[in-house]
């Protein structure tokens with residue numbers, strides 16, 4: 001305990017000394033923050049030295065091993081770091097699929113050479129990654145994917161297309177699932193491959209989303225040559241790696257939306273209620289619209305119950321228990337909750353929640369409206385809610401196929 | 402606040418589960434109902450529970466208790482909730498017992514609590530009235546000045562285990578209008594007090610509840626529990642504790658109803674396959690699983706918050722009751738539906754779970770009431 005207190009004091013001191021003034025209190029919206037990569041832009045520019053200083057300490061990836069550029073912190077120390085960042089209102093220096101998805105996967109399944117090549121670059125934010133899983137005909141039934149990988153000496157030759165590739169237009173490398181053995185059973189002929197997007201034959205075209213500005217792309221591969229040594233895990237054995245990565249992805253999504261909703265109902269301040277007071281007014285201390293008031297309370301109760309469940313899972317893990325069944329609900333519950341919450345914010349604003357752009361609408365009104373539209377995808381990306389319920393029914397409840 | 406069971410609590414949970422399985426199958430509830438048992442529970446089992454130390458769990462050691470708080474009691478109530486055991490924890494330990502523990506004089510405490518903990522005395526709390534619904538401050542029963550004391554006049558409804566309680570804590574008004582926040586006073590009565598009359602009521606869950614008629618019952622200053630005129634706050638704290646208790650019971654009953662239904666989904670075949678292979682049922686089962694898990698977190702948090710006396714304890718109690726009320730009904734209704742025709746028969750036990758779920762849902766406030774309270778306590 002005393003060691004942790006000392007770590008806290010040192011961390012606080014270091015953060016105060018090294019965080020640029022301009023980034024304090026910066027609210028990072030979804031998709032905002034620093035995603036790194038060769039084409040990284042820093043907004044405000046002070047985010048750049050902030051990233052560099054944090055990366056130097058390994059604190060972009062606090063719990064990863066120091067030898068690959070991580071911070072080597074224990075879970076308890078990482079929590080302290082997180083608390084101190086929040087206390088000083090400092091944004092995370094780096095975010096993205098490198099840190100949340102491919103990094104943890106490589107630490108688990110990558111060989112030494114792959115870890116040495118990729119992990120330090122992820123920690124320093126030098127390379128931005130995207131995810132090439134889904135295809136036009138392979139979504140929920142991911143294992144039916146058809147992008148081909150034909151062996152030619154020390155290379156695979158890749159042909160096919162991936163779709164819904166978030167941020168492919170801004171990414172440097174893609175981790176992709178390809179069919180390396182068309183004759184095997186569908187789960188057994190898949191290889192998990194790391195592909196440099198600068199390779200000849202890779203092309204990317206954006207797809208518009210219902211919420212406007214699109215991070216969404218179609219990614220085509222035409223005779224793209226990729227060294228066989230870029231396979232993670234066994235050749236034809238990529239499905240195991242793919243599923244593990246989906247686990248990391250779902251945790252991340254639950255974390256993001258569970259975390260975003262934080263504050264709701266905790267302590268006295270209620271974000272939803274404050275918003276509602278602005279639009280609905282007050283009737284003797286209670287919000288002006290009793291029906292919306294009830295929905296706000298319901299939403300807050302659900303948020304609080306969800307956070308308590310996340311806490312319960314963590315407390316059980318800390319006490320040395322095996323992970324219980326409760327973690328299987330995180331992805332589906334957190335995303336459905338975020339959908340309800342964003343919708344509620346639009347309904348609270350009433351006619352003011354209808355703005356797309358321009359005159360008569362405040363920026364934050366438009367932001368909330370677009371956020372509501374974007375949130376419709378939460379229960380689709382990373383495995384749909386229906387698929388999550390299938391998984392619970394089968395794995396947790398043991399219901400038959 | 403740690404949302405994980407301590408070793409002591411784990412042990413308690415296991416002992417209680419074994420006990421419930423051995424001594425308290427649901428068939429016992431049916432037998433009590435069919436015999437129209439006057440008590441509605443087993444005094445023999447109650448004494449055994451007291452010997453195991455469960456009755457004294459939330460009481461300090463000076464009264465013979467174990468001082469393990471609501472978080473300790475919750476694991477026992479959850480286990481007993483699994484088999485719908487009707488023994489008088491709510492009335493005696495949580496309502497009457499906590500009223501005396503939190504508000505009683507030294508004399509009242511030493512008169513009642515040690516015997517209560519031993520399982521020798523039963524207590525209850527008479528607070529609900531015909532017009533009060535869930536509003537604890539809506540009290541028409543009057544305490545009229547009479548010399549240095551008062552005379553109680555009024556009627557209380559659905560007083561838990563009323564006909565067998567040795568003592569009743571009665572909520573009455575020493576001043577103010579029916580819905581005034583102030584002016585509420587609690588009095589401790591003995592069951593043989595002149596002017597006190599009880600009549601057994603029969604609800605769908607067939608547990609013991611009673612109408613209480615107060616026809617000029619004489620009480621003195623020594624019978625006041627807490628401070629005269631300021632009983633409203635005390636009552637709210639007592640009912641909050643009882644609410645945590647009923648939530649723990651509901652958690653146990655909904656878990657059991659769900660597991661029984663899950664078993665049926667795997668065993669019952671139609672169209673040549675187990676009905677649990679149909680996705681329409683699978684997804685609904687998964688939704689129920691989620692709701693139950695969230696209830697578990699909320700109940701654990703509420704019990705610990707009350708034990709630790711944290712600032713937003715009342716809000717966490719409302720969180721737990723709002724969620725348990727909705728989830729208990731969801732699970733009970735779905736359980737009947739997924740059992741098909743057999744679920745509608747009195748012969749099958751699943752119906753007992755629905756009946757108790759409905760009673761528990763509407764005890765100490767339903768989900769809408771607790772959402773309103775959550776909002777109110779949150780300042781909106």
Ligand SMILES: Cc1cc2nc3c(=O)[nH]c(=O)nc-3n(C[C@H](O)[C@H](O)[C@H](O)COP(=O)(O)OP(=O)(O)OC[C@H]3O[C@@H](n4cnc5c(N)ncnc54)[C@H](O)[C@@H]3O)c2cc1C
Pocket residue numbers: 130131132133134135136138139140141163164165166167377378380381382383384385386387390
């Ligand atoms: C915002 C967003 C970002 C994304 N980013 C990426 C990315 O970066 N990389 C990437 O590879 N992919 C990405 N995706 C793709 C995402 O993983 C897929 O959209 C998702 O897996 C669903 O596949 P699909 O779109 O083909 O829908 P389908 O699988 O065709 O599903 C259509 C509907 O049918 C239902 N359904 C399908 N199968 C079943 C079943 N067995 N039981 C019950 N219902 C079923 C689904 O739940 C859904 O409601 C993203 C998607 C979105 C919305």
